[in-house]
Amino acid sequence: MPEGHSVHRITRQFQRNFVGHRVTVSSPQGRFVIGAAQLSGQTVTDARAVGKQMFLEFDHGLWLRIHLGLYGAWDFSGEILMDATMASANGRMGQTNQHGTDLPTFDATGENSIFSIGAPRRTRVRMSEQEKEIDLDDTFPPEPVGQVRVRLLSDTVCADLRGPTACEVLDPAQVEAAIAKLGPDPELDNTPEAEQRFVSVVRKKPTPIGRLLMDQSVVSGIGNVYRAEMLFRAGLNPHAPGKSLSDETARDLWHDWAHLLHIGVATGQMMTMDDLEGERYRLAMKNRADRHWVYKREGLPCRVCGTHIVLEEMAARKLYWCPRCQA
Structure with a gap:
């Protein structure tokens, strides 16, 4: 999708x-x-x-x-x-x-x-x-x-x-x-008010954060790829209840979504390993396997800790995550 x-x-x-x-x-x-x-x-x-x-x-x-x-x-x-x-x-x-x-x-x-x-x-x-x-x-x-x-x-x-x-x-x-039924979209509205709307909803919900990020009434535009990658970048367990997140963590999620979305709009790529340079950057722009941390990498070693990436289903979609980095 x-x-x-x-x-x-x-x-x-x-x-x-x-x-x-x-x-x-x-x-x-x-x-x-x-x-x-x-x-x-x-x-x-x-x-x-x-x-x-x-x-x-x-x-x-x-x-x-x-x-x-x-x-x-x-x-x-x-x-x-x-x-x-x-x-x-x-x-x-x-x-x-x-x-x-x-x-x-x-x-x-x-x-x-x-x-x-x-x-x-x-x-x-x-x-x-x-x-x-x-x-x-x-x-x-x-x-x-x-x-x-x-x-x-x-x-x-x-x-x-x-x-x-x-x-x-x-x-x-x-x-x-x-x-009005849709959550805020940072590419359309990246104001403090939009950020606060996202943070307030997330921090009062007992729902796992892995489900909240896919809920279009909570935040607009995030799908399966961005969900997995954002959670890894934040070091968040997908099963953590939204209300267990600190205010700072929730705000960091919003800022990261705004950052990754802007890259995606500019390049057409869901580039989530955004610190690459030179030849590694060129390869990543040409090949999806080289530009994601965990998405579609089930069974492969985590790029950070070496633990095998796991695959499960959440919100009726495949979820990829590292059980150590996101413990």
């Missing part, structure tokens, strides 16, 4: 390519015909991500809410305008993207060769948990591929949505109610 950084990156694509443009909205699959008719012919005025959900506002006051879930993905095609936070030297984006605003970019051979940043590119890009450039013929708009729930089409860019968990038209009051 796409975690918070992926949804923020997708939203930036909409901000860059659709906000301010009138769009035709359709449902090639036929499952969103009524909703598409409510939005078609309007201008996109805002694109917003909150955790794992995104919201597109149209100039007549209605919004489109999307939750990609496990299988959802967006395909962008046409004259896609990319900026410094989204472009890469080889055109591939997301988990394979190696460029961030504050970080060097390397292509498949390890060379630093940024180009075309800010320029429109004739391409087709799929964005979900992973991002990749796919083959594009000369036809625009392209024929829908697969079960396309929603198509947004401007004069120059097409966005196709397939496989979402949620796809619905909301009025402003419904959008406000939906966002």
Whole structure:
């Protein structure tokens, strides 16, 4: 499932390519015909991500809410305008993207060769948990591929949505109610008030911290990878009740989430071993196995203490942790 950084990156694509443009909205699959008719012919005025959900506002006051879930993905095609936070030297984006605003970019051979940043590119890009450039013929708009729930089409860019968990038209009051149910998102709001909201909820709950971090009403955007990595970085036992955490520990978790999320949005990578340099950094940006402390490392020795990483299920998802470092 796409975690918070992926949804923020997708939203930036909409901000860059659709906000301010009138769009035709359709449902090639036929499952969103009524909703598409409510939005078609309007201008996109805002694109917003909150955790794992995104919201597109149209100039007549209605919004489109999307939750990609496990299988959802967006395909962008046409004259896609990319900026410094989204472009890469080889055109591939997301988990394979190696460029961030504050970080060097390397292509498949390890060379630093940024180009075309800010320029429109004739391409087709799929964005979900992973991002990749796919083959594009000369036809625009392209024929829908697969079960396309929603198509947004401007004069120059097409966005196709397939496989979402949620796809619905909301009025402003419904959008406000939906966002109110979500925990704070530090990429959207990293104020002391947002931090305090997170800390207060965590410190009054008897629920294990490993469950709380996955609860989108507690904090927005954290998924399976970031949960495991944040808990390891904090030296926290996943089973520790939230109320057992000190104020300082809870605040450190919030700050670490803000830090890792920002890296993820900038690079497209869930880079959690963020102290790497030189060749180790290059390898980690190219290979997931080299950029995580515990995720998907069950049975392998802990990178710190050598104890075997264990795997168990928590909150219906796989949990990876070190029983010594996180005792």
